[in-house]
Amino acid sequence: MNLLEKLGREWLFFDGGTGTILQERGLAAGELPETWNLTHPEEIVSLHCGYLEAGSDIINTNTFGANALKYPDNLREIVEAAVMHAKKARALSGRSDAYIALDIGPTGRLLQPMGDLPFERAVELFGEVVRIGAAAGADLVLIETMSDSYEAKAAVLAAKENCDLPVFATMIFDENGKMLTGGTVDSVVAMLEGLRVDALGVNCGLGPEQMKPIVQRLTQVSSLPIIVNPNAGLPRSENGKTVFDIDADAFAQLMAEIADMGVQVLGGCCGTTPDHIRRMIEACKAKPVAPVTPKHRTVVSSFSQAVEIGKKPVIIGERINPTGKSKFKAALRENNIEYILSEGLTQEDSGAHILDVNVGLPEIDEPKMMETVVSRLQSVLALPLQIDTSNTEAMERGMRLYNGKPMINSVSGKMESMRAVFPLVQKYGGVVVGLTLDENGIPNTAEGRVQIARKIYDTAAAYGISRDDIVIDGLAMTISSDSGSALVTLETLRRVRDELGGHTILGVSNISFGLPQREIINANFFTMALQNGLSCAIINPNTEAMMRSYRAFLALTNQDAQCSEYIAAYGNQPAAIPQNTSAGAAMTLGESIERGLSERAAQATREALGHTAPLEIVNTELIPALDRVGKGFERGTIFLPQLLMSAEAAKAAFEVVKDAMRGAPQQSRGKIILATVKGDIHDIGKNIVKVLLENYGYQVIDLGKDVDPSLIVHTAKRENIQLVGLSALMTTTVVSMEQTIRLLRAEKPDTKIVVGGAVLTQEYADSIGADCYARDAMATVHFADQVFGN
The missing domain is CATH 3.40.50.280 (Cobalamin-binding domain)
Structure with a gap:
């Protein structure tokens, strides 16, 4: 039977540890396990046979660390031999029903901008392994032990673009449910489901007991079959040998408990042996397989945050957009990326949940600018992004390099638009904004707009895109030219919610175009739209009138427990409320470091040197700022990408200080x-x-x-x-x-x-x-x- 026909309908069991078994068989400290494909082929075949005889349905090739960085001269030979050994073991064991997984682990390098490995180079490295392994006869691709969601995305794209095999992906989380670079179960599930992997889950790092909270969350949020491949407990050293603290019987008992949690694929990782796998299969094979159930969640994610649309209204910051913004247009023309980053950071501080990113100007290279801005924004802030463009090349560049599952603004009911956008959503994943207009323009009635919404849903389904990943824009048209337009928009929102069960979005401020004191209209219309079911509002979160409407609405509709958000915002606020704060205000040196703005940190240091001694700047500004970032990292409020960007900003400031002290003795702390x-x-x-x-x-x-x-x-x-x-x-x-x-x-x-x-x-x-x-x-x-x- 085809693997995908079995997946989720009957139990599938992976094999267990490879490196730890090979160590027991003589793999020396520091010796590369993949070299045994060439030097000890009989041991690799024997390893696979042991797992197949234990009952494993899927065996992993000995290629975890195989890539051109590690094996620049003989990669093909190593990968082809690995697949050949697995096929030989399958034949020797009489297990023609077993599947061979091409095992792909991390490169060992951190991707840009945090590290030095370009995203597309990572895709190339993984793609080379996939092409070799697929041609050699692998049955599926297993991307495993990924601690960085961005590298996982590169590997998934490489698999999808270089073969037509099923793709499984498993991540490594710590006991707090976090990946090395800050990813969570929710954020990585959203991304992987958007990329359309066939199964996902967790492996390595933890034993089965420590994995249970992670598995529980996986079953709550994922609509795909779930894989759980733990270690045999936690490692320790005995007489110079690494051992694990859970024997085969205890492992089987714990895995039986995990099997009851609603997963579909089980196996082992470091420290597990054929005996562990045999006992696990005996304990689990008679249990009913939990059905894979769609969770119907509409989720946009970044590398570390997942925003679920539909639980409560979502604020999408509109300030990264040149429309009507002369300073922003100038920043685009001058390639002033730090100004754009500052706009994003200011909106994050003001309460935005997602940031709209529109960099379209006729005189600039929009695809290149979209690529730059998306890459830089996701390196300094954790908010998910909405990629906003009518240029499909810019849209694809942004989606491809985005670390998460983005929002896409937008597609319309025009067939030309849907044919251009939906294939990109199908490939890269995303929650797409559906504009209720088509070849005949914008309907004057709510009925006409609802009909276009239905057409968008139906066409998306033909591309395999669920209506869960569509948010309908009811279109706010200015009341200055049509005094009834607001009522049509509000009815559209209500009907999409009540009749179609869908989510909605509006560019709220469009309603007041051409009128004086626009924020009066905007704030009141915003409240009315929320009452009629608005799911997402594209607004300026720096405008206090809009945020007052939002926070008051949440408090009044019991979506703000004990009014905590409202009190946090206004409990200690003076009577005079600052209006329309902007990124134009200069950040201090400490703030620049905390925000990861290198150019601004260097400039602030130059300014400070005019009145402060170099070492005083280091001791009173630079080190305290790094300490604040470090404490945020330890609390889990700041994640690794931001930590590294802050370090880069501090480095830029240090360079300015060093230049000022050139010739003076330099003191190292150690x-x-x-x-x-x-x-x-x-x-x-x-x-x-x-x-x-x-x-x-x-x-x-x-x-x-x-x-x-x-x-x-x-x-x-x-x-x-x-x-x-x-x-x-x-x-x-x-x-x-x-x-x-x-x-x-x-x-x-x-x-x-x-x-x-x-x-x-x-x-x-x-x-x-x-x-x-x-x-x-x-x-x-x-x-x-x-x-x-x-």
Whole structure:
């Protein structure tokens, strides 16, 4: 039977760990598991046979780390051999009904703008593996252990664009339900469903018990089959060997409990063995398979936030739009991106939930500008974006590079428009605004507009786009030329809600065009529209009259529990309320760093040098700003992209300070070695830590990735290093971390050691003799401060 015919209708069981099994069979510390496809083919075949005989329906090729960055010369040979070994095992085991998953893991690099790997280069890297694996005979693509939603998107697009196989994707979350770069279950589910993967879920990092809250949320929000592939509990070190704390029987019992939570696909990850999988299948195979049920949620997401439309009215900030805004037009012409970012940040502060992004001017390259603005905006703020353009090339460029599931403004009832926009929504995902106009123009009646809404829904369905991903624009037309137009719009809103069960949107301020004191009309019409079912309002959130209407409406309709939002906004406000705040007001140096605005931070530093000593700027402005960002990161109110952008802004400010102090003696807060351990090419975590340490004034000796223990020890002795930071992402390489620590203890016992990485825990760090386990980059900074007495 076809895999997709089985998926969601009967149990499907994955295999378990690969690297941890190969370690038991002799894979040396730091040795790359994929090389065994060529050097130890019999072991790879045997590994697969063990899982097939245990009952696995899907076995993963030994290609987790296979990409051209890691294997520039023999990638094809490695991938083809991996698929061949899986096919041979399937034949030897007599399991013709089993499926071979082309296993694709992360590149080990952080994507731009946070890192140095361009998005399209990531797509190319993944695409090369997909083409080779699909041609060799894989049955599906499994994208797994993704800790960055942006890299996951690159991998999914690569799979979709280079083969026609089913695509599964599983993410790695921490115990708080967060990905490394800040993604949540809700945000990543929205993105992956928009990209139309066939199944999604969670793997690695945690054991089955720790995964339960994540699984519960997955079952609440996902309309796709759910995959759960945990580790065999949490790792620790015993006699130089990595072991996991859950045996096969305990694993099976916990997985049986997860099976009852409403998932459809089960398997294992690090530490699990054929015995774990066999016992799990025995415990779960007789259970009924939970049906996959549509959740009918309308969700727009960024890398870290998901906004559900329909629960309560959503504010879409309209200020990133050149219409009627001379300063914004000038910013576009002058490529003044920081002004545009400031407009976005100001609207976020004022209460917007989504930001409209329109960069269309006749004299500029709109597709290129859309690409730039979308990329920069999503690097400094967490709000989802609405890509607003009639240029389909600009629309696609924005959608492709967007890290999440965007809103799209817009499609109309014209067949030409729908044929242009709906294929993009089908490919990239999005919630699209449907304008109630067609080839005959804008209907004068609500009935005419409702009929166009029906046509938009029906045509979208032909492209496989649910009405859940359509928001109908009832069109607010100015009452200055037609005094009855507001009533038609309000009736349209009401009928879309009551008759079609749909969601609606309006550009509210259009209603008052050509009238004096427009905000009087706008604010009152806004309240009336909300009463008639308006789901999304495109407004200026910096206009207090509009936000007063919004907050009062929520309080009066019991959508603001205990009036908490209303009280927070107005409880301590003076009588005089500032009107129409703008991004034009200059930010302080500290604010510029907190917002991640590098150019503004550098300029503010130059201005401050006119009256403040360089070191005073560092101690009273730069470091306190970084501390505030760090605390926000630890509280979960600021996410990794913003943390890194703030660090870049601080770096820009530091460069100005250094120039001012040129010739003066420079004082370092301490010298630190950082290295990714032998055998591991994943340096995401190390590079993040490096950026932060340098911004806090530490001198970092970065030894890179795949670093031999002897080089680390030699450098520590030569430079008399007090602190070494070691990173590892893969379970198979933490053995190298332990070897490095033992060697440091023997040859330079006064050196402190901090360790970090997705596979580590406090218990594991203790067991291998580290002085500190850093859960995140800021924890490393804090430990460095302790070591050096700063």
